[in-house]
Amino acid sequence: MYQGQFSSLDALVSGYVAGSLPKPVHVLMDAHLELSPDNRAIVGGLEVAAGDALEHIAPEAISGRDAALASIFASDPAPLSAGDAVRRCGTMPRALQDFVGHTADDIPWKTKMPGFREFDMDDVDGCHVSMFWIKPGRTVPAHTHDGMELSLIIQGAFSDERGRFGRGDISIADPSVDHRPTAENTVPCIGFAVTDAPLRLTGSLRQRLGDILSI
Template sequence: MAGDDLNTVDALIAHYAAGILPEPARVLVAAHLEIQAVNRPKLLAFETLAGDLLEKIEPAPMASRESRLEEIFLSKVDTSQRAERPARPKNALLPPSLRDFVGFEAEDIPWKTKLPGFKEYIVGDFDGFEVSFFWIRPGRAVPAHTHKGCEFSLVLDGAFQDARGRYGPGDISVADDSVDHRPIAENDRPCIGFAVVDAPLKLTGSLRQMIGDLIG
């Protein structure tokens, strides 16, 4: 999956509509759409566009065409079911798609402290992506870094800010080797999120800044 093809949330949703996202990224976008219903019409628009493009493709032999139509029909049914799901319960931090993927609730996440004020749980590797949850203490800054590949982060609770803006519940941060940032959790509550990455990050801050982030 080329990072240049997925450097915006719209691009992620378009690939999701086309059914060509790797499973971890598909789950992340599905969870985003469950939290932020405002983007579901955008998904439907991309699906309509994909349908229009399919109609322009030269008809396939009858057997394969019937098979393809069945696949499209089933895909549309699944999408409709996703779009019509009721809002997540107020006491459930993980949206349904994410709960189904990891197999547990937020309160069961076995956090491990990685840095002062920063906890993580690595779910595992799927389709060449490392999947994890992260927890950032209120007001804590994550050391400045860039990425050797792609990183998609979905905020589940709380919020963080970096030079690009603010990311709150349901927002997706898309970062690659063109992004050098230093996320800072807002002061009122921890920032909890779900991350999908295909390569390690690379620290970029000065030693003095990193020490300040670690002991601050």
């Protein structure tokens, strides 16, 4: 449904400033900006620019002009340091904790395979939302996506064929991405995922079984 709309961080930022993102993606971006002060400053500047542009539009040319301005300026553009984010909410960014209803320490995980846990939530705005937990050093079986998958890392990190994704980073995967994410050996990799279609396992059967059964 959303394939192509969120193909880059720039596209996500544009949608965030415009207020056009589905609720779970907006929450993901709120959480990302709590953990990424540099991007928070950029978004704040874009919000101000958008507000300036709206100020020069005739009132009759836009329906609900005051509401649009209020939406644009709803977020405080002042940069939030990563240290401030940690002090305010610990591992889980405040926006994500409010949405999920749990802290990172009391999420009711369900084990999906050795070394991989998940907390599934209800679908919202056509998106499936979940939290995931990957054991240090664990490799997730190779897979691709029938649609779009956005993953925000809130603890630890994973690496795949595209590079490394650590705390505050967003992994953007679509049908062109076929990967085997591997968590780093230090701490569990915890993240928030938003998808609009199921994933599909790829790779050989032997590789899949090896990844699934590895401890």
